[in-house]
Amino acid sequence: MPRFSVIVPARSVQGFLRACLDSVLEQSHRDVELIAVDDCSADATGAIIDEYARRDPRLTALHQRRPSGAGPSRNAGAALARGDYLLFLDGDDTLAPGALAAVDARLRACGEPDVLLWDHERMDVWERRRPSGDGAFLEAAGDAVFDAVQRPGVLGVEPAAWNRAVRREHWTGRGLAFADGPYEDVPYAYGSLLTAGRVATLDQVCVTWRERRRGSAVTTPGRHHFVAVERYEELFARLDGLVPGERDGEGAGDGLLPLRTVLHARMTDRLLAILDDPDRIVPADRAAFFRAASRCIRAHRPDGAPLPAALRSYRAYRSLHGAQVLRREVAKELRDRGEAAARTAFRRYYGLRLHTPLDADLVLYGARGNRAVTGNPYAVDRKAREIAPQLHGVWAVHQDAVDAVPAGADHVTVGSRRYWELLARATYLVTDGDFPGAAGRPGQICLQTHQGTPLKATGLDSHRYPGTPAGPGPGRALEHADQWDFCLSANQHSSEIWQRAYPSSYETLATGFPRNDRYATATAAEVRALRAAFGIRPGATAVLYAPTHRVRPDGAVPPLDVVRLAAALGPRFQLLVREHPYSGPHQGAHPRTAALQEEGAVLDVSGHPHIEDLCLAADALLCDFSSVLFDYAGLDRPIVVHTADWDAFRLTRGVYVDLLSGRPGDTPGVLAADEADIAGAFHSGRWDGPAAAALRAAFRERFCQYDDGLAAERVVRRVLLGEDDLLPLLPPGERRTAPSPRAAERAAARQDGATRTLTGPGAVVG
Structure with a gap:
């Protein structure tokens, strides 16, 4: 039986999953089983899990039959676990080197507690790391072993799945589980502590938690965030129902007042944070969420606990919230004032044209910084002319590159009045870079073709390296990625890099690169x-x-x-x-x-x-x-x-x-x-x-x-014609490769020989 069972739920995290799995399997403490649960990912997440399972017998691959979410996926993995302790790690997070050895040593030193809490760090998309905020409590707890009544402050630790090890017998004996749906970790995180007889801490960062920009329930606005109120209602009901024997401490009654106080304060802070977050609660839902959160906070407020001024009434909340928003807007206006002075008349014209109808048949193309007509966009344009002649393609080029436009190709000069007109009205934007000044608009479809398979660090990865060429920078690249609807990939390697280096909500298409079709045809x-x-x-x-x-200094030797x-x-x-x-x-x-x-x-x-x-x-x-x-x-x-x-x-x-x-x-x-x-x-x-x-x-x-000669057709049909499914990839055995120069010469020699045979002396001509 292994010492640790690490359960990793994973859904569409192909760009980060390898680092996650490696961080577990490469730990110095080897007595671990890793259970990776693929939650019906649309990308290669499941294939990566299977690849690792073939390489390392310690990894068990579990594929959900239908999408279920992180909570049920964790529960499914825990049902297979055999370890003494259960650890949960999200598919885009990592264990710190040496973490399992440190956890094992601490568990043994304090007599195998029910729960061990440790510290974590947060990492944003720029890989900037900051502390969790739990360090003060963990340091103060020291070597003590306690329960929640003895140290109520333990409920102030981040209520997460990945900052604790839970004894498997405690998990099964107390009926611990993750909820189904958003905020699924609330009942597990608090329940594991409220029902634990012995809790210990480790003042060491063991997990790096990656903050997502897009794609998670937390970063998607909607009414699903109302579930957070329900989670806390359920939690207080569980606290009210604690009876002697469920926890090696006090039963229900006055002895739980400190727990209620800490938990109520934590709940209040979190629900108000959700309410204030425009990435969660849209303005139309704010009043309804306020009422639900306010009722919950008031209903479970312990005697003597303060009520935040913002909760006195929705009018009071709007007044305070509006003041905060106004301060942010004033600051932004001051920052933007210099930029506003530099706007041209054409940019203002562009803003007006964004409100005119889109041209359903207009495609705007750009390549190589809008200084060439080439690459993947060029191959897409050629195929569109062949199978979608109703579409009208226009190439955006800078003034100094107009001569690069092939004869007969419609083009527009970047920065001209017509450029802003087409940029605003084109339904399709196809580029291997970006269109200067593009803001994007509802209904417009942006396809990022990329310029090639990445070998060098790109996007957010590039800011770590001093030799990166001067340019708009990874921050600007991230803004452009937010405008993409689709991006192309020639191989699984690229698909994983795009997700990490350009994290946003676009769809990666496993089409192959259109320009490479010629290598097959x-x-x-x-x-x-x-x-x-x-x-x-x-x-x-x-x-x-x-x-x-x-980037070489003048006079440097190549x-x-x-x-x-x-x-x-x-x-x-x-x-x-x-x-x-x-x-x-x-x-x-x-x-x-x-x-x-x-x-x-x-x-x-x-x-x-x-x-x-x-x-x-x-x-x-x-x-x-x-x-x-x-x-x-x-x-x-x-x-x-x-x-x-x-x-x-x-x-x-x-x-x-x-x-x-x-x-x-x-x-x-x-x-x-x-x-x-x-x-x-x-x-x-x-x-x-x-x-x-x-x-x-x-x-x-x-x-x-994915390069099989059909990439351009896949792109045109999926992106420009709106077909739902990609043309299937040709099996390797059915793919054709263009003849080498030697083979081409031999073919010509054979053809010449055949011609001489047919036309030479004695030949019979029909």
């Missing part, structure tokens, strides 16, 4: 045509060099010298150099670069708008830490990773995947430290050898999970 003729258009010599091995964006590499590779190879769109020119000042381009050893393709074309034309990819390697893996062609500044990059930018680990699924191919190492990989054949192919296959399986 391109023909041999297209591959040959692209190579010819780029000037790749027949028979040459074309290596696409696509480095990531780096990590890879293209001139030296071209010389080391020799005439059998051609380098296609594609600088990142956000970077400056690539080594343009080097005196040998122009000569190498004249000789054809280096082809500068940085100006080409579509990375997919370059990937299709190349025999191999040479990159460092650019997300293009995730896309290129879908072509099943060799990848060489230049690793020269990995350590510095990892520490300054943050990474999600250890490309240098050598583990299948992490490393996409050959690793090379410098120009000589890269050339050696190509000359020796390692770049395309069996070891590299095996790594590439595992990498492709992990990161090209």
Whole structure:
């Protein structure tokens, strides 16, 4: 029988669940069973639980048959528990390292109490941590073992599921359980203490509790918050019904007055906090909630307990609440006054147009900071023109990028009067970034396509790293995420990152990336045509060099010298150099670069708008830490990773995947430290050898999970046409991959041979 049973209810927390499960399974105290309960999650939460269960026999996976909520899920997990003590942990929270060892030591030192309370910390979306507020009581309690009557202040500890261990015999013997519905932890948290004969404390932070921005009952306004009043009514009824023997202390009567006093004060504070919170109680429900809360507070007020001034009448509450709101609004007005002075006439015009009807057939597209017509939005636009021709697509571009718009494509200049008009009236906004000034409006649908699978820290994760490029910052990114209705994912890895880095209420679509459809649909003729258009010599091995964006001081030496590499590779190879769109020119000042381009050893393709074309034309990819390697893996062609500044990059930018680990699924191919190492990989054949192919296959399986050539159609049908279900993914065995350049040349040779046979001397022509 294990020492601890940790029960984790989980619903749609794929972005946080791995950290939660790891925090339990990696504890130094190993005598633990982990029961993870999937509450019918719509995302990969259940699959992650099953993955961990296969790896570690200490984890038991339980899948609810129907959505039931956190309370019933915890109860279901507790019914399977075999441990001496039960601990509950939410799927987006974590145990502190060493927590179970400390809990075990404290339990043994104080003689196996019914309940052990510990401290916790709160963590917001910025990963800023602050103390719980329980520390003073826990410190004062020291090594004492007590019951609630002896220390009524124990009822002031946060009434939560995850800040205590409860002896399993106490759980079953006292009929403890979580309620069904919101505020489900109130009866458990207080009931575990009111019925306990022996309570101990541990003055140590054992849990990090993550504050959610969206998606929980607490952060969703509605009348379900009225349940909080019912929970406290039930709690006082239980307190009134305490009889001798239910708790190793006093029975009902005057001995419980201190408990009533503490519990009443705690209830009053919490119900008033709910009443004041606009994220819980909407203005239309405020009077009704006030009346329900006031009745409960008055009915259970102990003799002599003060009544808050706000509860004398609803008029008194409105007066006090209104004064608080007015103070906040005045402060906000002072902050905004400077910004208001800078608003343009067009922005005011935009505000007016937000009240005009939406155009049901209008789609506004944007890509690469609204300076290109490319990427996933471009692929969506092309597919929409094919299967939804009634939709009218318009590209938003800055004035300096108007020349990038293809002939015949409708476009609008960002900041112009027409831009604000379309931004206000378009039903669909499709972007891999954001539209400047967009406020969003009811009925408008915003699709975030993203620019690639994340390798570098992004969103809220990026603020921890000093090398993050200057930009709007994670706070602004979070504001944009609040406007998204959908975002796209090419693999489960991305889906988990999006949820953590951009926490909001959008729906993640497992569609694949639309721009990668071409890697499944391109023909041999297209591959040959692209190579010819780029000037790749027949028979040459074309290596696409696509480095990531780096913020480098002026005069800093790039990590890879293209001139030296071209010389080391020799005439059998051609380098296609594609600088990142956000970077400056690539080594343009080097005196040998122009000569190498004249000789054809280096082809500068940085100006080409579509990375997919370059990937299709190349025999191999040479990159460092650019997300293009995730896309290129879908072509099943060799990848060489230049690793020269990995350590510095990892520490300054943050990474999600250890490309240098050598583990299948992490490393996409050959690793090379410098120009000589890269050339050696190509000359020796390692770049395309069996070891590299095996790594590439595992990498492709992990990161090209949803890319099957149908991504754009999925997006158009689900987002722009409003179809309920996504087109199913093609099984891996049924997916097609565009032919490699060698295969394309062989196909052309076979075709030429067949043509000569049919038309040569002696041929029979029908």
